[in-house]
Ligand SMILES: Nc1ncnc2c1ncn2[C@@H]1O[C@H](COP(=O)(O)OP(=O)(O)OP(=O)(O)O)[C@@H](O)[C@H]1O
């Protein structure tokens with residue numbers, strides 16, 4: 001396995017390695033070469049005399065890659081010495097979609113053999129991991145050595161490459177694998193992921209059986225379909241309930257009630273599997289919308305915008321500016337997913353939203369924790385919401401009283417949906 005991954009420099013000369021030393025700045029980019037092209041400052045300014053390792057998950061099966069990578073950080077944090085810093089790392093071909101291999105860069109200041117022992121154990125037990133050792137030679141040049149493991153520990157150096165600085169690519173590596181890894185743009189693509197999970201996640205079978213019985217949704221609906229979107233505690237539940245009453249509408253939500261028994265289970269899975277679950281939830285809801293919109297207007301509490309916005313914001317590392325540009329295909333609407341008549345996005349100041357979260361007092365979901373703790377994540381979710389098209393969302397100020405928000409929204413619906 002290790003040989004296959006790093007067999008020939010030719011295969012790797014087109015790859016770049018990105019290491020996130022700091023969440024709020026660009027990664028450090030470096031490449032491998034057969035000889036040093038210039039004195040690489042690439043690490044001088046970030047590494048003292050630590051020993052560094054790069055650890056990748058290399059498998060042709062994307063479910064296996066997702067599962068191994070999903071559990072790896074936890075494993076490393078538990079087993080490595082505390083002086084060993086674990087940094088996100090991507091190996092990719094600049095601007096080549098689907099080319100990203102995710103891994104970790106370990107800066108080991110522990111001055112002990114514990115790190116090598118843990119990595120050796122990892123490589124012996126799971127051949128899906130590939131590990132390299134980076135060091136600075138006497139000539140003060142950096143090189144990367146692919147290590148194989150043998151029964152009694154680290155084996156001989158398999159391949160040695162020179163580490164040289166690499167240009168910052170046009171697109172942040174985390175944007176290269178969004179399609180069909182973080183966001184699914186067809187029923188088929190999402191369905192296939194859960195089909196491949198049946199052996200490792202038994203609950204997938206029950207979800208697929210429900211999805212197989214879903215109602216087929218039509219392109220056009222007889223009555224308007226209005227989706228209410230927004231961050232947690234912006235007032236979606238309050239508004240959707242009063243709106244349903246005011247319009248004599250049917251209230252639906254995504255993921256639909258029938259998936260509730262499995263939601264918490266899939267929330268613990270890596271993005272590839274979790275987002276496929278939510279995508280299938282949207283298709284189930286679409287079938288219900290199609291049926292209900294024959295008799296009444298339909299109000300939906302979260303739908304495609306939530307699925308795509310949270311997935312994109314979670315996938316894209318680093319700064320807000322790393323999000324794919326507006327107009328990118330990642331913000332497109334799935335061609336086979338029912339389109340609503342109107343999507344309203346409730347907008348609220350952070351302070352008022354936090355106040356409402358506290359007042360509500362419910363447990364916070366993992367993503368709510370993230371939204372609260374991480375201003376940058378929240379900004380990315382809000383920005384991604386705004387960039388999604390087909391239809392785009394219309395922003396509504398949710399800070400007035402519940403009744404004033406309701407009146408404002410009824411006016412908008414009358415204007416846009418002629419209700
Ligand atoms: N317009 C409003 N003004 C003041 N408080 C509000 C308003 N709308 C909702 N609230 C209160 O804010 C809290 C959150 O509201 P709600 O549960 O409707 O938000 P939500 O968007 O559905 O949250 P989540 O997405 O996390 O379920 C509740 O305590 C609710 O009573």
Ligand SMILES: Nc1nc2c(ncn2[C@H]2C[C@H](O)[C@@H](COP(=O)(O)OP(=O)(O)O)O2)c(=O)[nH]1
Pocket residue numbers: 232254255278279301302303306307308310311365367368
């Ligand atoms: N509904 C929905 N929620 C999603 C999706 N992807 C991520 N989330 C996050 C958003 C929220 O932080 C969290 C809870 O969503 P919610 O639908 O408001 O849950 P609930 O609290 O109403 O049951 O899940 C998604 O695809 N759909």
